Amino acid sequence: MxxxxxxxxxxxxxxxxxxxxxxxxxxxxxxxxxxxxxxxxxxxxxxxxxxxxxxxxxxxxxxxxxxxxxxxxxxxxxxxxxxxxxxxxxxxxxxxxxxxxxxxxxxxxxxxxxxxxxxxxxxxxxxxxAIGAMAHPRLLNIPGENLPKVHHLFVEPYAYIRKDALIVGGGNSAAEAALFLSEEGARTTLAIWREDWENRDPKAGAMKHWVRTPLDQEVAAGRLRVIMYKEVLTITERDVTLTTEDGETLTIP
Missing domain, CATH: 3.50.50.60 (FAD/NAD(P)-binding domain)
Incomplete structure (x- = not known):
């Protein structure tokens, strides 16, 4: 040894x-x-x-x-x-x-x-x-999460032009991924908890302003959809089912 x-x-x-x-x-x-x-x-x-x-x-x-x-x-x-x-x-x-x-x-x-x-x-x-936050992705532990179409790291957005893409999360990484996909022509939806979306305090983990500003611009232009969700339920080959903050069950392609 x-x-x-x-x-x-x-x-x-x-x-x-x-x-x-x-x-x-x-x-x-x-x-x-x-x-x-x-x-x-x-x-x-x-x-x-x-x-x-x-x-x-x-x-x-x-x-x-x-x-x-x-x-x-x-x-x-x-x-x-x-x-x-x-x-x-x-x-x-x-x-x-x-x-x-x-x-x-x-x-x-x-x-x-x-x-x-x-x-x-x-x-x-x-x-x-010193393994960092990405060494062990935060899994949802739901049916379908192991499908090939599900990613836990950044992927190139170019394969998703005019295709539906769902990002789940409320931090900078989720916001950046949604922004990249939206800017490159994907039909992008960001599912985020309301407290994360409304949080503007950097000390409380809010998105950095240089991410939030262009994100808001994409939303205002109608190129990015934001859903206040509660829980993701299932993922299939065709769609994703989640519950909104109002308790509504929503299926997204």
Whole structure:
């Protein structure tokens, strides 16, 4: 088994990279393991997608992310993160998934863990989880959710031109997905809880204004439909059935 690590970091997204950099600066013996690639969630975004966040919210160091336009594209952000890893020679193993974590007895000495991956085993004094919110999508746990047409990550909108698309959710990701689909010609419906739709307080998780403003414009133009829903009931090959906030059962193609 390998030497004892001071810190093993799980996940190579922005949080994991920041932790790795801080560990390196402190002289710690560390390692990052990532089941996919560096910034894997960003990599899975549609090619050419523009991120709605501003550079100061995404960059690793102030002033180092300089997109051609006001907001960076998927490719610009991926390049930024990858060059951060290369420039600082961060220790990262990609395509290596954690399958189990074992805590060893403390009787023989300091606390210690053994991390089992699909490729190796590592001993670590501390473990930091930096897997992000997208590592485990929030499932609805309803009939039909496993159908091929159901997605839990961003997909390219171009296949849905003049087709019906339903987005369920009330955060920035749901709003951005609905916006991209609507702008590219899909007949888009956003199902959202009223409290999320009416929330305008950023501290309470409201949509960012640079997402909400164009979203409202799409709604006003009649290109995007918004439904205040209570619960999604079933998904079939042809449609989705949900209940509205008024208790009405609604079937959407």
């Amino acid at each position: 390998s030497e004892l690590l001071d810190l093993l970091i799980i996940g190579a997204g922005p949080a994991g990279l920041s932790a790795a950099y801080a560990a390196a600066q402190e002289g710690l013996n560390y390692l990052v393991v990532e089941k996919g690639t560096i910034a894997d969630t960003i990599r899975q975004y549609p090619v050419g997608r523009t991120l709605f966040s501003t550079p100061n919210e995404l960059e690793m160091h102030e002033g180092t992310l300089q997109p051609v336009r006001e907001k960076p594209t998927r490719e610009e952000l991926l390049s930024h993160y990858i060059h951060f890893v290369l420039d600082h020679d961060l220790r990262i193993n990609t395509d290596e998934a954690v399958v189990d974590i074992e805590k060893l007895s403390e009787k023989s000495g300091p606390e210690e863990f053994v991390v089992h991956t699909n490729k190796d085993n590592y001993r670590a004094a501390r473990i930091l989880f």
